[in-house]
Structures are given as C-alpha cells and as structure tokens.
Amino acid sequence: xxxxxxxxxxxxxxxxxxxxxxxxxxxxxxxxxxxxxxxxxxxxxxxxxxxxxxxxxxxxxxxxxxxxxxxxxxxxxxxxxxxxxxxxxxxxxxxxxxxxxxxxxxxxxxxxxxxxxxxxxxxxxxxxxxxxxxxxxxxxxxxxxxxxxxxxxxxxxxxxxxxxxxxxxxxxxxxxxxxxxxxxxxxxxxxxxxxxxxxxxxx
Amino acid sequence: xxxxxxxxxxxxxxxxxxxxxxxxxxxxxxxxxxxxxxxxxxxxxxxxxxxxxxxxxxxxxxxxxxxxxxxxxxxxxxxxxxxxxxxxxxxxxxxxxxxxxxxxxxxxxxxxxxxxxxxxxxxxxxxxxxxxxxxxxxxxxxxxxxxxxxxxxxxxxxxxxxxxxxxxxxxxxxxxxxxxxxxxxxxxxxxxxxxxxxxxxxx
DNA sequence: CCGTAAGCACACAGGGCGGTGTACATAACA
DNA sequence: TGTTATGTACACCGCCCTGTGTGCTTACGG
Numbered sequence: 001x002x003x004x005x006x007x008x009x010x011x012x013x014x015x016x017x018x019x020x021x022x023x024x025x026x027x028x029x030x031x032x033x034x035x036x037x038x039x040x041x042x043x044x045x046x047x048x049x050x051x052x053x054x055x056x057x058x059x060x061x062x063x064x065x066x067x068x069x070x071x072x073x074x075x076x077x078x079x080x081x082x083x084x085x086x087x088x089x090x091x092x093x094x095x096x097x098x099x100x101x102x103x104x105x106x107x108x109x110x111x112x113x114x115x116x117x118x119x120x121x122x123x124x125x126x127x128x129x130x131x132x133x134x135x136x137x138x139x140x141x142x143x144x145x146x147x148x149x150x151x152x153x154x155x156x157x158x159x160x161x162x163x164x165x166x167x168x169x170x171x172x173x174x175x176x177x178x179x180x181x182x183x184x185x186x187x188x189x190x191x192x193x194x195x196x197x198x199x200x201x202x203x
Numbered sequence: 204x205x206x207x208x209x210x211x212x213x214x215x216x217x218x219x220x221x222x223x224x225x226x227x228x229x230x231x232x233x234x235x236x237x238x239x240x241x242x243x244x245x246x247x248x249x250x251x252x253x254x255x256x257x258x259x260x261x262x263x264x265x266x267x268x269x270x271x272x273x274x275x276x277x278x279x280x281x282x283x284x285x286x287x288x289x290x291x292x293x294x295x296x297x298x299x300x301x302x303x304x305x306x307x308x309x310x311x312x313x314x315x316x317x318x319x320x321x322x323x324x325x326x327x328x329x330x331x332x333x334x335x336x337x338x339x340x341x342x343x344x345x346x347x348x349x350x351x352x353x354x355x356x357x358x359x360x361x362x363x364x365x366x367x368x369x370x371x372x373x374x375x376x377x378x379x380x381x382x383x384x385x386x387x388x389x390x391x392x393x394x395x396x397x398x399x400x401x402x403x404x405x406x
Numbered sequence: 407c408c409g410t411a412a413g414c415a416c417a418c419a420g421g422g423c424g425g426t427g428t429a430c431a432t433a434a435c436a
Numbered sequence: 437t438g439t440t441a442t443g444t445a446c447a448c449c450g451c452c453c454t455g456t457g458t459g460c461t462t463a464c465g466g
Contacts, residue, residue: 032317035238036317107369110370111314111315111369112314114236125370128370149378152378153378153381155367156379157359157363157382159370160363161359161363162366163310163362163363163365164358167310167313167328167362168331169319172359175352175356176363179360179382182385183382183385186389
C-alpha cells in the first residue's frame with residue numbers, strides 16, 4: 001500500500017504479489033514443512049493466482065531458496081549488533097531465542113530437501129558458516145584464546161538445541177546456554193574471576 | 204536364508220519378505236530420505252511385490268515406525284556395554300561414530316514426517332530420552348555431580364553434531380567430543396578415583 | 407499327498423503434486 | 437488516452453504417490 005519494495009527486475013511493480021507469496025511461504029513452510037506444502041495451497045494462502053507465482057519464481061525450488069534468504073534480518077544480526085551488551089553477553093544472548101521460533105529453518109530445509117546441491121541447501125550451508133564466523137568474531141572480541149574454535153562450538157550448541165527442541169518438543173536452548181557459559185568461561189583466559197567489564201579491543 | 208526370525212505374529216513365515224522390506228527401508232530411507240522413497244521403489248529394491256508389502260504393514264507410516272525401531276542395537280548399546288572402558292571413556296566413546304553413519308535417522312524422521320503425533324515421531328522422542336538416560340546413568344557411574352544434567356548436555360552435543368554434520372556436510376563429531384571432554388571434567392568432582400587430568404582440547 | 411498360507415504379477419483407482427496455456431482484467435505510466 | 441507490465445481465473449497435463457483387487461504360483465507342514 002504505502003511503500004513497495006523494488007520488484008525482482010528493479011522496476012516498481014503493480015501490486016506486491018511477490019511479497020505475499022514469500023510471506024505465505026514463511027508461515028506455511030514453517031508450520032507444515034516444505035514438502036508437505038503444495039503450490040496450490042501456498043498460492044491460496046497468499047491470495048495469488050498460481051500463474052502469477054510461476055511468473056515470479058521459475059519453480060518451487062527457487063521459491064524455497066528465496067524463502068530461506070528471508071531469515072537473515074530476523075534473528076541473528078539483532079543479537080550481534082547490540083551495543084548495550086558486552087561481547088560475552090552477546091554470545092550468550094544468541095541462545096535467548098523467543099519461544100515463538102519453532103525450529104531453525106535451515107536445518108529443516110537441508111533435511112527435507114535432502115539434496116546438498118539444491119540451492120536452498122547450499123544457502124543453508126553458507127548461512128551456518130556465517131553464523132559461526134560471527135560467533136567467532138564476537139568470541140575474539142571477548143578475548144577468547146581460540147575464537148574460531150569457540151565460535152564453532154557455540155554454533156554446534158545452537159544447532160543441537162534446535163534439533164533437540166524439534167525432536168523432543170521441548171525447549172532445549174536453556175541447556176545449551178548453560179553449556180555455552182561453561183565453554184566461554186573456559187575459553188577466555190581468566191584475567192579476573194569476575195571479568196565482565198567492557199573490554200576495549202580495537203576493531 | 205537358512206534361519207528366519209519369528210514373524211510379526213509369532214509364526215514362522217514362508218520366505219522372509221518382511222526382513223527384506225525392512226532391510227531395504229534401512230538403506231533407502233537413509234540414502235534418499237523417507238518422503239523421497241516411494242513404495243514402488245522400495246518394493247523393487249526389496250524384491251518384494253507391493254501386495255506383499257501391504258500385507259505385512261498396514262501402510263507406509265507403520266513401515267517407517269518399524270524401520271526406526273531397527274536402529275537400537277546398532278550404535279548405542281554397543282558403546283554403553285563396553286566393559287573395557289572406564290565410564291568416562293564410555294561417555295566419550297559415544298562421540299566416536301563410524302564415518303559410514305550419515306545422520307541420526309531419528310532427527311531426520313522427526314523433521315521429514317513433521318507430525319509429532321506420527322508413531323515414528325513418538326518413537327524418536329522415546330529413543331532420544333532413552334539415550335539421555337543411558338548417558339546420565341554412565342555419568343552417574345563416572346561420579347558426576349549432576350548426572351542428569353550431564354546426560355542431557357551430552358545428548359544435546361550428539362544431536363548438535365548430527366544436525367551440523369548434515370547441514371554442513373562435514374564431520375562435526377570431533378568438535379562435539381572436545382566439548383564433551385570439557386563438560387565431563389567440569390562435572391566430575393576431582394574426588395572420583397580416576398585418571399582425570401588436565402586435558403588438551405584438540406583442535 | 408494335498409491343503410493352506412505366503413508370496414507374486416499386474417493392472418488400476420484416486421489424489422496430490424509441480425507446472426503450463428489461454429483468455430481476460432487492472433494498475434501504472436507515457 | 438492507450439500501451440504495457442502485472443495479476444487473475446480456471447482448466448488442464450503428465451507424473452508419481454499410496455493403496456487395492458484379482459487371479460495365479462510356490463513352499464511348507466501335516
């Protein structure tokens with residue numbers, strides 16, 4: 001209504017059908033999974049004709065890949081860019097996920113698609129690597145002895161909590177956060193036992 | 204071929220079609236996933252007529268559930284029952300998975316089926332709980348201060364390694380084992396009479 | 407030896423799937 | 437205004453899926 005994003009080809013288009021499609025994808029793919037969500041149902045939920053959907057996306061595969069790319073700004077940068085927290089607190093804040101988030105969609109997509117060559121699977125890999133990198137950066141900022149290792153470990157904890165939450169249907173992130181606290185304290189050379197103050201590291 | 208297990212109803216059956224079906228399930232469900240494996244293909248691989256398959260299993264759902272139940276004796280008890288290892292070593296040995304194992308099938312099934320009410324999903328939950336319990340038992344044997352917590356933590360690490368291995372297509376279990384070593388040493392008070400010593404976390 | 411049960415071959419139903427063709431309506435912009 | 441990009445409505449295709457119906461063959465056991 002008020003403002004429309006730029007369309008896929010750069011020009012401003014009529015009435016954002018693409019946005020509705022992606023919005024419906026977010027909801028349906030999460031609630032029902034990718035394979036169990038047909039294009040018919042998705043188009044109906046998006047109030048978009050099927051023909052239009054296939055004019056925006058060459059196929060379901062492309063739609064799935066695009067759907068995954070819409071999660072970037074939602075969770076992680078919101079944590080890493082918080083300046084009101086110390087690096088150590090930022091690392092722990094990554095485990096404070098809102099209870100509305102059912103499961104990491106990247107893991108779900110990789111398992112459901114089951115093809116490492118699928119563009120969505122490739123993007124899932126890239127994303128997971130990017131998260132580990134950001135964790136490592138923050139770990140370095142926090143003064144960890146081996147930031148890459150700590151970043152990888154924390155990423156593994158996040159994925160473990162996500163998978164376990166999915167299978168057991170219970171929130172496993174608090175347990176993961178507890179482990180993270182131990183690992184962080186073990187990885188940061190103890191300058192002081194209560195070292196929680198700001199640490200100035202020129203970036 | 205000479206000896207056949209007892210059939211599902213206790214009577215000895217003609218020529219074990221059921222075994223062949225389940226054997227083919229193990230292979231195909233793992234290689235291709237559950238949803239991407241049709242009954243036609245599965246029956247062809249098992250050299251069993253489709254009609255026979257549906258006389259042994261009321262439907263694919265039941266077959267999937269039964270397929271999951273066939274993993275018990277494969278991996279875990281083989282680790283927990285080893286008497287040549289100390290309890291601490293047994294906990295770590297759980298992370299020594301053979302490289303032939305692609306991914307925890309329980310997580311895969313829970314994600315693919317996407318229905319917590321599905322019998323296979325329920326069994327996956329039960330199994331994960333059982334693993335955590337066995338880990339907790341071993342942790343108690345090793346003298347951990349809070350065995351339940353340590354068991355839950357180690358289970359989370361296993362699931363994290365499995366998920367991460369799947370998404371990134373690289374073996375994440377060594378990293379998980381490194382974390383496990385830290386957690387175990389942190390959880391076991393030094394009073395326990397074992398050779399606990401400062402460990403070098405492998406990179 | 408024969409009867410019964412297990413298994414087989416084959417075709418088919420019914421439905422959902424991804425994807426398309428065609429003809430028509432509307433919004434944006436010149 | 438009219439043109440063009442955008443979206444719509446709806447039927448349709450071919451494919452694969454789970455699941456059956458029917459009739460036939462084989463093996464085992466009494």
